[in-house]
Amino acid sequence: MNEAAMMETPDAIDYMELDTIIETEYGLSRENLIMILQAIQKRYNYLPKPALTYLATKISLPMSQIYGVATFYSTFSLEPRGRNIISVCLGTACHVRGGAKIHEKLENMFQITDGQTTADHRFTLESVRCIGCCSLGPVIKINEDMHSRIQTDALEKILAQYE
Amino acid sequence: MKIQSLEDLNAIRRTYAKQIYAPEGIRINIGMASCGIAAGARAALNRAQEAFRGNATIQIRQTGCIGFCEQEPLVEILAADKPRIMYKKIQEDKIVEVIEGYLAGDFKTHKKWILGQMKDPRSLLEDEIENPLAAIRPVDGIPFMEEAPFYSAQIKVAMRNCGYIDPDRIEEYFARKGYVAFLQALKKNNPQEIIETIKASGLRGRGGGGFPTGIKWATCAKHHGNRYIICNADEGDPGAYMDRSVLEGDPHSVIEGMLIAALGIGSSQGYIYVRNEYPLAVKRLVTAIKQAKSYGLLGENIAGTDFSFNINISTGAGAFVCGESTALMASLEGKVGRPRAKYVHTVEKGFRESPSNLNNVETYANVPAIMLKGADWYTSMGTARSKGTKVFSLVGKINNTGLVEVPMGISLRDIIFKIGGGIPKKKKFKAVQTGGPSGGCIPEQFLDLPVDFDELAKVGSIMGSGGMIVMDQDTCMVDLARYFVDFLKDESCGQCNPCREGLKQMLKILTDICQGNGKEGDIELLEEIGAMMQKFSLCGLGTSAPNPVLTSILYFRDEYEAHIQDKKCPAGVCKPLFHYEIDADACTGCGVCAKKCPQGAVSGEKKKAHSIDQGKCIKCGICYEGCKFDAIRIC
Numbered sequence: 001m002n003e004a005a006m007m008e009t010p011d012a013i014d015y016m017e018l019d020t021i022i023e024t025e026y027g028l029s030r031e032n033l034i035m036i037l038q039a040i041q042k043r044y045n046y047l048p049k050p051a052l053t054y055l056a057t058k059i060s061l062p063m064s065q066i067y068g069v070a071t072f073y074s075t076f077s078l079e080p081r082g083r084n085i086i087s088v089c090l091g092t093a094c095h096v097r098g099g100a101k102i103h104e105k106l107e108n109m110f111q112i113t114d115g116q117t118t119a120d121h122r123f124t125l126e127s128v129r130c131i132g133c134c135s136l137g138p139v140i141k142i143n144e145d146m147h148s149r150i151q152t153d154a155l156e157k158i159l160a161q162y163e
Numbered sequence: 164m165k166i167q168s169l170e171d172l173n174a175i176r177r178t179y180a181k182q183i184y185a186p187e188g189i190r191i192n193i194g195m196a197s198c199g200i201a202a203g204a205r206a207a208l209n210r211a212q213e214a215f216r217g218n219a220t221i222q223i224r225q226t227g228c229i230g231f232c233e234q235e236p237l238v239e240i241l242a243a244d245k246p247r248i249m250y251k252k253i254q255e256d257k258i259v260e261v262i263e264g265y266l267a268g269d270f271k272t273h274k275k276w277i278l279g280q281m282k283d284p285r286s287l288l289e290d291e292i293e294n295p296l297a298a299i300r301p302v303d304g305i306p307f308m309e310e311a312p313f314y315s316a317q318i319k320v321a322m323r324n325c326g327y328i329d330p331d332r333i334e335e336y337f338a339r340k341g342y343v344a345f346l347q348a349l350k351k352n353n354p355q356e357i358i359e360t361i362k363a364s365g366l367r368g369r370g371g372g373g374f375p376t377g378i379k380w381a382t383c384a385k386h387h388g389n390r391y392i393i394c395n396a397d398e399g400d401p402g403a404y405m406d407r408s409v410l411e412g413d414p415h416s417v418i419e420g421m422l423i424a425a426l427g428i429g430s431s432q433g434y435i436y437v438r439n440e441y442p443l444a445v446k447r448l449v450t451a452i453k454q455a456k457s458y459g460l461l462g463e464n465i466a467g468t469d470f471s472f473n474i475n476i477s478t479g480a481g482a483f484v485c486g487e488s489t490a491l492m493a494s495l496e497g498k499v500g501r502p503r504a505k506y507v508h509t510v511e512k513g514f515r516e517s518p519s520n521l522n523n524v525e526t527y528a529n530v531p532a533i534m535l536k537g538a539d540w541y542t543s544m545g546t547a548r549s550k551g552t553k554v555f556s557l558v559g560k561i562n563n564t565g566l567v568e569v570p571m572g573i574s575l576r577d578i579i580f581k582i583g584g585g586i587p588k589k590k591k592f593k594a595v596q597t598g599g600p601s602g603g604c605i606p607e608q609f610l611d612l613p614v615d616f617d618e619l620a621k622v623g624s625i626m627g628s629g630g631m632i633v634m635d636q637d638t639c640m641v642d643l644a645r646y647f648v649d650f651l652k653d654e655s656c657g658q659c660n661p662c663r664e665g666l667k668q669m670l671k672i673l674t675d676i677c678q679g680n681g682k683e684g685d686i687e688l689l690e691e692i693g694a695m696m697q698k699f700s701l702c703g704l705g706t707s708a709p710n711p712v713l714t715s716i717l718y719f720r721d722e723y724e725a726h727i728q729d730k731k732c733p734a735g736v737c738k739p740l741f742h743y744e745i746d747a748d749a750c751t752g753c754g755v756c757a758k759k760c761p762q763g764a765v766s767g768e769k770k771k772a773h774s775i776d777q778g779k780c781i782k783c784g785i786c787y788e789g790c791k792f793d794a795i796r797i798c
Contacts, residue, residue: 033497034480038439065498072499072656073480075439091401092596092632093558095646101783129483129650131440132404133198134556135232135564144442146201 010050017043018051022058030059033069037076046077082117082124084162087141091130094137102138103127105152122163165459167467169346172337179338183328184284185243185298188220191262194237194326196228196411197443198404204236206255214259221262227412229326230566231313234278237326240265241281246302251278270302279308286323288340288535312581313563318544320552321369321528322405322568325412330447333454336415342460344534345422349466357427358384361530363538365550370395370486370523371598371627372703373549373616379520383510384428386518392425392433392472393514393521395491399438399483400599401650403630405554406524408566410437410444413528414451418461418474420527423534425472428520433474436491439481448476483600483654487702488513488521490656501656502702523628525554545571549615549626557583559632560590569614576610579633590635594718598627600647601707603714604640623714625707639736640719641726645673647711655704662705665696669712677737681727686716735797738782742798747772749794756786756795 021039026032036059040051047070056063070076088103103114106125110118117124133139136148140158147158166172182190193199193208208223215221229237234251238258241247248270250261257276264273280301301307308314319325328335336342348357362377383390394417398406409417421433437445452474455461463471477495484490485500492514494500513519529551533541542550549571555578558564562584569578575595579585586592594604603624605612612618616626634643652666669692672685693709700706716723725731732740745756745765752770764780767773775786787795 029497031495031497034494035478038478038480068499069497073482075481092599092630092646093402093564095401096559096632096634096638128440128481129654130399130401130404131197132398132407133201134402134404134558136198136201136235137558139201146197148201 010053013048013050013054015054018054018058022055028059030061033059033061033066034073037066037070041076045081045083046079049078080117080121082121084122084143085124085126087126087128087131089129089131089133089137089139089141090127091134091137093134094130094139097137099138101152102140102150102155105155109155123159164457165466166342166346167459169343169350172342172346175334176337176340179332179334180295182222183335183338184241184295186222186241187243188222189240189242189245189262189265190222190224192224192226192239192241192326192329194228194235195225196325196408197441198228198232198408199235199237200443202235202252203254207236207238207253207258210255211258211262215262224329225331226328227325227330228408228566230317230322230408230568231278231563232565233563237278239281239326241284241299243298244300246270246305247281247284247299248302248305249278249281249308250276252276270305274305277305279311280305282307282309284327286327286339287318287320288323288343288532312584313565313567316573316577316582317568318552318570319568320532321409321416321525321554322412322566323532324416325408328413330412330414331450333415333451333458336413340535341415341531342419344531345419345426345460346466348423348426348534349468349470352468354384354427354429357423357534360534360538361427364533364541365538365545365548366526366529366533366541367549367616368523369525369529369553369628371400371601371625373626376522376526379510379522380424380428382508383518383520386511388517389432389515390428390430391514391517391519392421392428392430393492393495393519394421394433394435394527395486395488395521395523396435396437396441396444397479397486397491398441398524398628399486399654400601400628400630402558402596402632403556403599403628405556405566405629407441407444409524409528409554410441411447414444414447415455416528416531417524418451418455420522420530421474422460422465422472423530424520424522424527426470430520431471431473433472434477434495434514435474436477436479436485436495439478445476445478452476482656483650484656484702484704487704489702491521492519499656501658502704504701525629546613546615546618548617553614553626553629555614555629555631557631557633559596560586560635560638561633562587571615572613574611574613575605578614578631579610583633586633586635590637593634593636593638594640594715596624596632596634596643596711597630598625598707598710599630600650601625601704601710602627602630603710604634604643604718605714606718623710623717625710637734637736639677639732639734640715640722641673641732642677642734642736644712644715645670645677648673648708651704651708655708659699659701659705661696661699662701662708665692665700665705666708668692669709673712676723676726677732677740679726679730679737679739681723683727685727686720686723689713690716733797735784735787741782742777743775743780743782743784743787744796744798745773745775746794746796747774749792751792751794753791755789755791759785759789761785 238253367373490500490502750772757765
């Protein structure tokens with residue numbers, strides 16, 4: 001069984017930890033749904049189905065509503081993502097300065113399209129619309145690190161830093 | 164310590180004013196907003212800390228963004244009785260050398276790394292207090308920052324502390340007269356007066372709508388129930404980052420603004436809704452709220468009165484539409500962020516069906532300044548119907564990229580050419596896009612237009628949140644319109660037909676035009692769809708979505724026609740619609756293009772005109788950008 005499929009089995013989830021997130025940190029409040037989902041995603045890198053089912057019972061919210069929120073907001077992923085998340089900024093300023101070329105080059109390098117993950121789970125490629133570093137475009141963010149004024153030929157060296 | 168009175172605050176203020184203006188030893192301010200960090204400020208800070216570890220005379224501090232993003236990382240060094248010097252582009256390899264140079268009193272060796280020196284670092288709130296300038300000794304031969312074109316036309320109200328204080332230290336905010344306005348208002352305990360002052364100041368919503376803030380406050384105060392004070396920090400417009408900058412550089416100005424709003428309107432609970440894409444802003448807000456609580460400026464019975472106020476932070480999850488007030492409130496409730504029709508306004512029934520006052524980050528940041536200096540001072544800046552200052556993010560094809568805060572009424576030309584330093588590489592200005600994806604493109608003939616909510620609306624654009632994207636001759640207006648529509652189509656919540664289907668159809672038509680499949684009647688169809696969306700969409704996203712298309716048709720119809728009729732893209736962006744050729748008369752045969760071409764498509768003998776093999780060319784534009792003799796033509 002591969003890593004991704006394993007996550008989908010209820011045993012892979014640490015329910016005690018989920019309780020801490022849902023009860024202690026967010027007081028079982030439905031109003032905090034978005035932030036609870038963010039916390040779960042931070043822990044598992046995506047939103048595993050068993051965790052959502054558990055959350056639904058815990059805060060007495062139909063699964064359909066949780067699914068609605070999870071699919072409406074672009075930060076959430078219902079599929080496992082890579083160990084490193086590359087976000088290419090395609091905001092206007094980066095667009096004008098060639099952000100799309102960077103994105104295209106990464107798609108070609110990994111042979112994946114936007115939103116997909118490499119087969120070895122090393123990278124997930126995403127596009128974002130503006131991370132507010134418009135003066136330094138084109139910008140890419142890998143996990144929490146910003147890389148500014150990127151040239152396509154500098155990509156390989158940058159990516160080598162991430163295992 | 165809990166602050167009980169203005170005297171308590173003043174005592175702290177004096178101590179820290181010394182630290183930020185005339186420290187013993189030297190103080191190094193490193194611009195550590197997201198943009199600074201991206202440019203390498205963190206590495207520089209670490210290197211400096213390592214090199215001077217254990218040296219008690221050197222304080223190394225992080226500050227927010229002073230606005231000159233093009234020159235980052237920015238490092239400012241100051242000391243009592245010494246000049247206050249701003250160094251530019253200081254990466255980790257330069258920082259130690261720069262500090263040592265300053266310590267030795269040598270301002271010549273690193274002159275090319277100096278941006279300028281500061282004449283007067285005080286904020287405009289401070290002019291009546293004890294003068295800390297006595298300690299500054301300017302040095303000859305270094306230009307003053309205040310006199311540089313980038314700074315001279317600016318007046319910093321909302322951004323008054325960004326770049327001057329450590330945002331993680333509330334005491335430094337106190338030092339620049341922070342929380343004075345709030346404590347004064349608290350002691351006076353006259354909510355009506357607060358609202359009247361804001362009304363009289365003419366402050367209008369800085370998030371884009373431009374609704375008069377005072378009227379909003381007054382209406383909200385009239386409705387009964389648990390009122391909420393909400394701060395919209397869901398800065399979604401690509402190309403606008405002033406809210407991020409204020410939150411990262413001066414979070415307390417926003418908290419103080421919200422406190423004053425809470426006093427005026429009568430509320431005990433506030434929310435700040437921040438974009439998830441701004442992790443540093445969230446971090447700094449969390450710290451700021453904690454510190455304000457520890458001084459008793461947030462929480463129960465503030466400064467010994469019966470006024471209580473708390474602020475919670477809520478993070479968004481990546482939805483542009485959540486910048487719309489009703490969608491934002493739905494999102495705050497943990498729901499899908501879909502707007503609702505505003506038959507009943509949010510000031511009456513908003514968050515949790517209660518009266519809710521929502522303002523933008525920059526609006527709140529203006530409030531303490533207005534309360535301290537008075538409505539008359541604020542109305543002395545600006546035009547008849549747009550008062551005060553506005554922060555713009557000047558980005559795109561412009562020399563001095565950065566954040567600028569200017570009085571309303573200044574002309575677009577002054578912002579772009581005087582402050583912004585014009586277009587790089589001597590290219591020709593084509594248009595400026597204001598207001599983000601909901602705004603419009605303003606062409607050269609309107610550059611003398613004063614910046615004002617109503618004037619911008621007259622030419623089909625909007626002020627919006629203040630993004631200003633400058634475009635030169637190499638930007639294709641059809642492609643840009645397509646880009647915005649593509650963005651908005653992704654971000655439309657899908658609830659109402661005009662927006663959801665209108666954007667989808669517009670994108671299809673625009674994509675066809677960009678690929679050379681445009682047909683007669685497309686322009687008229689775009690205009691028809693646009694007019695329909697403006698009339699019938701549910702929320703502001705839909706009604707303003709056609710703006711980029713409609714304004715670009717209005718001012719650049721010839722470009723659309725060139726795409727459709729001649730199958731040409733005059734700017735050389737839409738790949739199927741142009742090719743590069745080398746002008747044999749202008750080509751000197753220097754060979755740069757042949758060397759740079761990744762496809763090996765350029766060939767020719769040395770010192771003789773080269774040519775491009777169209778079969779091999781992928782139109783990447785590297786040769787076009789690289790040619791120093793303008794010999795490569797877009798055909």
